[in-house]
Amino acid sequence: MFFRMIKGAFTRQWKKMMMIALTVALGSSLATAMINVMMDVGDKVNQELKTYGANITVVPKSSSVVNSLYEIEGADTQAYLLESELGNIKTIFWAFNIVDFAPFIDTKAELGGEQIRLVGTWFDHHLELPTGETLNTGVQNLRTWWDITEGEWLSERTWDKDTDPVMVGEALAKRMSLHSGDTVTLSTLSGNKDFVVAGIYSSGDEADDEMFAPMDTVQLLSDKDGYLSSIEVSALTTPDNELAIKAAKDPGSLTISQYETWYCTAYCSSICYQIQEVITDSVASPVRQVADSEGAILEKTHLLMLLITILSLVGSALGITNLVTASVMERSNEIGLLKAIGATNGAISALVLSEIMLTGIVGAAVGYFAGFGFAQIIGQTVFGSSIEMKLFVIPIVAVLVIAVVLVGSLPAIRMLLSLRPAEVLHGR
Amino acid sequence: MSLLQLKNISKIYGELKALDDVSLEVENGEWLAIMGPSGSGKSTLMNIIGCMDKPSVGEVILDGRDIAKESDKGLTEIRREKIGLIFQQFHLVNYLTAVENVMVAQYYHSLPDEKEALEALERVGLADRAKHLPSQLSGGEQQRVCIARALINHPEIVLADEPTGNLDEANENIVIDIFKQLHNEGTTLIVVTHDPEVGEVAQRMIVLDHGKIKTDRVNPDFGK
Numbered sequence: 152m153f154f155r156m157i158k159g160a161f162t163r164q165w166k167k168m169m170m171i172a173l174t175v176a177l178g179s180s181l182a183t184a185m186i187n188v189m190m191d192v193g194d195k196v197n198q199e200l201k202t203y204g205a206n207i208t209v210v211p212k213s214s215s216v217v218n219s220l221y222e223i224e225g226a227d228t229q230a231y232l233l234e235s236e237l238g239n240i241k242t243i244f245w246a247f248n249i250v251d252f253a254p255f256i257d258t259k260a261e262l263g264g265e266q267i268r269l270v271g272t273w274f275d276h277h278l279e280l281p282t283g284e285t286l287n288t289g290v291q292n293l294r295t296w297w298d299i300t301e302g303e304w305l306s307e308r309t310w311d312k313d314t315d316p317v318m319v320g321e322a323l324a325k326r327m328s329l330h331s332g333d334t335v336t337l338s339t340l341s342g343n344k345d346f347v348v349a350g351i352y353s354s355g356d357e358a359d360d361e362m363f364a365p366m367d368t369v370q371l372l373s374d375k376d377g378y379l380s381s382i383e384v385s386a387l388t389t390p391d392n393e394l395a396i397k398a399a400k401d402p403g404s405l406t407i408s409q410y411e412t413w414y415c416t417a418y419c420s421s422i423c424y425q426i427q428e429v430i431t432d433s434v435a436s437p438v439r440q441v442a443d444s445e446g447a448i449l450e451k452t453h454l455l456m457l458l459i460t461i462l463s464l465v466g467s468a469l470g471i472t473n474l475v476t477a478s479v480m481e482r483s484n485e486i487g488l489l490k491a492i493g494a495t496n497g498a499i500s501a502l503v504l505s506e507i508m509l510t511g512i513v514g515a516a517v518g519y520f521a522g523f524g525f526a527q528i529i530g531q532t533v534f535g536s537s538i539e540m541k542l543f544v545i546p547i548v549a550v551l552v553i554a555v556v557l558v559g560s561l562p563a564i565r566m567l568l569s570l571r572p573a574e575v576l577h578g579r
Numbered sequence: 580m581s582l583l584q585l586k587n588i589s590k591i592y593g594e595l596k597a598l599d600d601v602s603l604e605v606e607n608g609e610w611l612a613i614m615g616p617s618g619s620g621k622s623t624l625m626n627i628i629g630c631m632d633k634p635s636v637g638e639v640i641l642d643g644r645d646i647a648k649e650s651d652k653g654l655t656e657i658r659r660e661k662i663g664l665i666f667q668q669f670h671l672v673n674y675l676t677a678v679e680n681v682m683v684a685q686y687y688h689s690l691p692d693e694k695e696a697l698e699a700l701e702r703v704g705l706a707d708r709a710k711h712l713p714s715q716l717s718g719g720e721q722q723r724v725c726i727a728r729a730l731i732n733h734p735e736i737v738l739a740d741e742p743t744g745n746l747d748e749a750n751e752n753i754v755i756d757i758f759k760q761l762h763n764e765g766t767t768l769i770v771v772t773h774d775p776e777v778g779e780v781a782q783r784m785i786v787l788d789h790g791k792i793k794t795d796r797v798n799p800d801f802g803k
Contacts, residue, residue: 152682153686156672156675159674160674163674487670488670489672489683489687491629491658491664492658492664492683493659493687494659495687496651571631571632576631576666576668576670
């Protein structure tokens, strides 16, 4: 009988029920979209910020101490990292979060009477990992903001082995009147060496006054074969929390369970710690500017999305309140009759709530899929990639919809409870 | 002891006394007609007897329980267990068929039983219209569905408010015949009406005027 009455109510009030379903669908679609995006936005923002360079730098321990003491960047402290250990970076616990990395070594050189900095690095280096995997990594991926104004990115794999290529910063190229394809002679400690300008880049920072050449060339020129002065690493990280901050100061201060949680979470500090474990006498530290930006952007984005979710749900609840109240008013005679023939307030409330809940479930299901579609639109429009469907969003949306439907129905239920059969049946 | 006792009840709405010190006793199996002009207090009295309202003053004892002291939940229980209501406007649930409208009363009383509901409709001559919606039934047929619904739980009192008010003469006679049959079976009937023809077939008739019982008489011709 209960279901016959519910079916009857649906048949008779299908327009109103459809409006309620639509209101719930609107709220749940926005909630679904926002929660899905909110859950995915960390990775998306991370990926987005990765295009602005590395977020971890690795330097030799002694160099790091001097840098910290005297706040000098790039001081020559005669300490180096081993090139042979570079592949170990891709063997740490969070290996899959290491997106790219590039080693650096620099030496002084003279060009046209001016002393310049010649930096050796990987451009698009093909690396055979100890695990058997292969990887192409280098500054081409790390310095995506470099604008190649002339020529092209230096490719170690395709460059003619008979000549030595170099990439020249825009400011330096202008001062020396260098163009792509020109040959330049650099005076180094090991003597003069000719380079062919593969390309001219604009970086917008001090690199505009530098030259970049393949790693092995600069190692030979500086007589540091097999050594590196630093490594830049781009890693996907989880924004820091209190645990990460505490661990970054001193991992030894953590309890065993805290240590396990921290070690097994992709915090910047735990990835740094793991890199230090595999690179001898190294100090890996986060590039604070990038890490802090990530945290701040994520926090604000989360807050914004939370507000949109709350507002959409409040809007839905208000819409439901109006629609259910109108429905109860329209059905006051029927409700009065049911009370007159012995239906309790609880039984009638259960009947009305069941109708609204069933309608809400239909609306929520439609809203969920629509919301997932919205999430994809947001993902494509804002981040240029899709948003992953997270199954745990379903129970969250379900709980939110139930809460919204219940809260939205409360005024109508109160009205229903106050209806007196004598008043509605006799118009008193 | 009487099935229903009203002891000096009054119902006051602000300045208005809809019922003024009314006392009445109704015996088990009695057929009582309550008559009077508009505004005389008939509907107010019906609401109080039907446990849909409480008096402002006085006692209403129904089957030993004082409804004036009952909570809303208690009144609902009394309505469900002891009273069958028949309305002038029928008040059928318009999206349920005739038999489902009868079953609604069963559902809130105990358990719906379609066979029993069909028998109730057969008793009022509507077995063949059981699957019709109220909108597909005439006024007389709707009133008979309403009567079947009122009788389905075997109430101690059947309370009818202007049961023939919206019916033509033929249907009025059908309803009166059903009431006669119910009375013969021992059902206590209280019919509120302003129609003398309906009032005069009752066993006893009271006439209300300005909230007071003006006349209370037994029909000498009853049963003839």
